[in-house]
Amino acid sequence: MTTSVTSEHDPPGTSAPRAARGWAAVGVIGELLITVGVVLLLFVAYQLWWTNVVAERAADQQAIALQDSWSRPPLTPGGGEEGTEKQRRPKLGDAFALMYIPRLSDKVWGMPVLESVELPDLARGIGHYPESQLPGQKGNFAVAAHRATNGEPFRDIDRLRVGDKVYVEDRDSWFEYTLQRDRIVAPQDGWVIEPVPGEPGAKPVERLITLTTCNPRWASTSRWIWWGELSNSWDKATEDVPAAIKAGR
Amino acid sequence: MYAWLWNHLPGPTALRVLICAVALAAIVAVLFIWVFPWLEPRLPFTDVTVDAASSTGLSTAGDRITSL
Numbered sequence: 001m002t003t004s005v006t007s008e009h010d011p012p013g014t015s016a017p018r019a020a021r022g023w024a025a026v027g028v029i030g031e032l033l034i035t036v037g038v039v040l041l042l043f044v045a046y047q048l049w050w051t052n053v054v055a056e057r058a059a060d061q062q063a064i065a066l067q068d069s070w071s072r073p074p075l076t077p078g079g080g081e082e083g084t085e086k087q088r089r090p091k092l093g094d095a096f097a098l099m100y101i102p103r104l105s106d107k108v109w110g111m112p113v114l115e116s117v118e119l120p121d122l123a124r125g126i127g128h129y130p131e132s133q134l135p136g137q138k139g140n141f142a143v144a145a146h147r148a149t150n151g152e153p154f155r156d157i158d159r160l161r162v163g164d165k166v167y168v169e170d171r172d173s174w175f176e177y178t179l180q181r182d183r184i185v186a187p188q189d190g191w192v193i194e195p196v197p198g199e200p201g202a203k204p205v206e207r208l209i210t211l212t213t214c215n216p217r218w219a220s221t222s223r224w225i226w227w228g229e230l231s232n233s234w235d236k237a238t239e240d241v242p243a244a245i246k247a248g249r
Numbered sequence: 250m251y252a253w254l255w256n257h258l259p260g261p262t263a264l265r266v267l268i269c270a271v272a273l274a275a276i277v278a279v280l281f282i283w284v285f286p287w288l289e290p291r292l293p294f295t296d297v298t299v300d301a302a303s304s305t306g307l308s309t310a311g312d313r314i315t316s317l
Contacts, residue, residue: 027250028250031250031251032250039280042277042280042281042285043280043285043288046280046281046285046289047285047289047294050281050285051289119290148294149294218294219293219294220293220294
């Protein structure tokens with residue numbers, strides 16, 4: 001009854017009762033809220049599903065391009081034939097190695113390692129901290145990878161155990177690292193990727209690998225670190241592919 | 250809002266449905282190709298690179314522990 005009463009103060013030409021216009025406004029707000037909800041759901045789909053699709057495709061392309069470049073002679077003279085202590089520094093953003101982790105073979109099996117830990121590069125493979133050493137070198141070969149979204153190579157880092165192997169293949173060699181210990185640290189703990197972790201300036205004797213990823217998986221409040229040491233290496237020119245790699249994933 | 254849009258679309262129902270489908274696909278494409286990739290690094294979920302305040306002798310610019 002009361003809703004049908006049109007106020008005398010309504011401007012001329014507006015026939016819609018105030019209450020009806022009020023409900024129309026509520027309707028528009030409701031539709032906008034539903035739209036926002038749908039967009040947020042789309043973002044979840046993008047983050048959880050689409051970034052993985054794109055990243056896995058990009059990683060495959062990187063790996064294929066890298067293996068293709070290995071099948072050709074090195075472009076710059078001096079590369080490739082020197083010992084592991086004098087490996088060529090890869091260009092920033094370039095893939096230069098492939099990683100195989102039998103325990104994480106769902107994800108990390110021929111996964112490209114890129115010279116960079118910037119986000120766009122981590123969406124194409126595993127990132128190598130450019131300030132850290134190269135595979136097989138004395139010091140620390142330190143890498144980072146996503147644990148959730150964007151390919152999530154280290155999704156199952158919680159399944160790694162002491163003694164697990166990590167294989168790294170570059171143009172000339174295979175390297176086998178054996179994982180020794182893990183630790184959860186703060187994001188600021190840059191010491192974990194030092195040549196001798198925790199001993200700044202110390203002269204490295206061991207040949208280490210460091211894996212870093214986020215912890216907990218769906219947040220970035222801390223970092224999960226795994227350290228390992230070089231336990232074997234093979235010269236691709238004279239030796240066969242490591243048995244664990246030959247066996248397949 | 251959507252009722253008003255629907256009423257202002259031209260043509261029979263089938264054409265209106267087609268227009269809606271194309272518009273929806275375009276909006277989703279814009280979101281996935283431009284908006285979400287822009288938004289992603291600005292949210293804490295993939296906030297993965299952190300500057301270390303440590304004086305470890307590592308290069309200052311690259312002293313980070315990464316990632317999500």
